[in-house]
Amino acid sequence: MPTWLITGASRGLGLGLAQELIASSDNIVFATCRHPEEAKNLRLLSESPSRKGSLFIIQLNVTDEASVFIAQREVESILGQRGLDFLINNAGVATKDDLPSNLSVSNLISAVETNVGGTALVTRMFIPLLERSAKKIIVNITSTLGSIGNDTGGEHTTYSISKAALNMLTYKQVKERPDLITFMIHPGWCKTDMGGDNATLEVAEGARKVLRIVKGATPEYTGKFFDEEGVIVPW
Numbered sequence: 001m002p003t004w005l006i007t008g009a010s011r012g013l014g015l016g017l018a019q020e021l022i023a024s025s026d027n028i029v030f031a032t033c034r035h036p037e038e039a040k041n042l043r044l045l046s047e048s049p050s051r052k053g054s055l056f057i058i059q060l061n062v063t064d065e066a067s068v069f070i071a072q073r074e075v076e077s078i079l080g081q082r083g084l085d086f087l088i089n090n091a092g093v094a095t096k097d098d099l100p101s102n103l104s105v106s107n108l109i110s111a112v113e114t115n116v117g118g119t120a121l122v123t124r125m126f127i128p129l130l131e132r133s134a135k136k137i138i139v140n141i142t143s144t145l146g147s148i149g150n151d152t153g154g155e156h157t158t159y160s161i162s163k164a165a166l167n168m169l170t171y172k173q174v175k176e177r178p179d180l181i182t183f184m185i186h187p188g189w190c191k192t193d194m195g196g197d198n199a200t201l202e203v204a205e206g207a208r209k210v211l212r213i214v215k216g217a218t219p220e221y222t223g224k225f226f227d228e229e230g231v232i233v234p235w
Contacts, residue, residue: 001054003084003133005030005075007062007122008091010039013141013187016207017088019045022053029053030075030084032060032091062091062118072125083132086214089119090141095158103157111162116169123173130180137217138182140170141210144227149234167225167235174223183221185210188228201228 004021008014009031018031022045033039036057046055056078060071075084093114095107119140130136145152146163166184173182187210188201201209209228216230225233 001026001028002086002135003028003030003079003082004086004088005032005058005084005126006088006090007032007060007118009033009057010035010042013203013206013210014088014090015041015045016203017090017210018042018055020204020207020211022051022055025052027053028056030056030058030078032058032071034059034061060122062122063113065121068121068125072129075126076129079129079132081132083134083136084126084129085133085135086137086139087123087126087130088139088141088210088214089122091118091122092141092162097155098157099154100157108158108161111158112165115162116165119166120169127177127180135217136180137214138173138180139210139214139217140166140182140184142166142170142184142186142225144186144233147225147233147235170225171223178222181217181219181222183217183223184225185213186225186227186233 004027006014006017009018010033018029021027021029031042033042036059042057046057058071058074061067093111095111123138143163144150145156145160146167148164152160170182170184187206206228213226213230225235227233
């Protein structure tokens with residue numbers, strides 16, 4: 001049974017990923033979020049009679065080192081001698097659309113803390129569990145808005161900077177640990193709180209597209225940046 005850990009699983013894409021995975025009895029899923037007691041939809045998912053896979057809801061705040069440490073110990077105790085096969089760093093924040101001329105430094109710092117620092121911290125803490133796995137797959141959920149190679153205009157400046165920094169973090173992670181399969185996915189424009197109602201993809205469809213790529217991952221995926229269709233995105 002493959003083992004999965006998803007950050008930011010209380011809503012949006014993270015919730016969609018968990019829902020898709022537990023539809024199969026093959027999967028053990030650790031769905032993490034900051035406030036499990038408030039994660040109504042995630043709790044309903046765990047109680048659903050249609051659930052086939054195993055779902056564990058774990059409290060984890062990606063920007064709080066103590067919280068991440070406690071979550072790692074909890075996951076380790078459940079896994080026993082097993083390893084963690086897939087780590088999906090999905091937790092992230094988006095700010096209001098902005099331009100370089102009206103960028104808020106405090107908003108930028110907050111976005112980088114979560115979107116970059118949180119991913120770095122969670123990955124560092126869970127690498128010992130990934131090392132026990134034969135798969136060792138780390139997926140950082142990013143955005144084409146963070147690609148300098150794409151012409152995204154001047155909008156969404158704070159979010160774009162934070163995702164460009166996440167892409168560089170991924171590059172550095174690959175250089176430090178080439179033995180792990182670490183790569184990035186842009187999940188498409190999904191109808192989440194971040195994406196809004198005008199987005200082109202339903203959450204379930206976006207989750208299926210992401211999982212199709214992740215499940216097919218090979219060592220050749222390491223260090224690459226994919227869109228939701230599996231096409232390589234320019235950095």
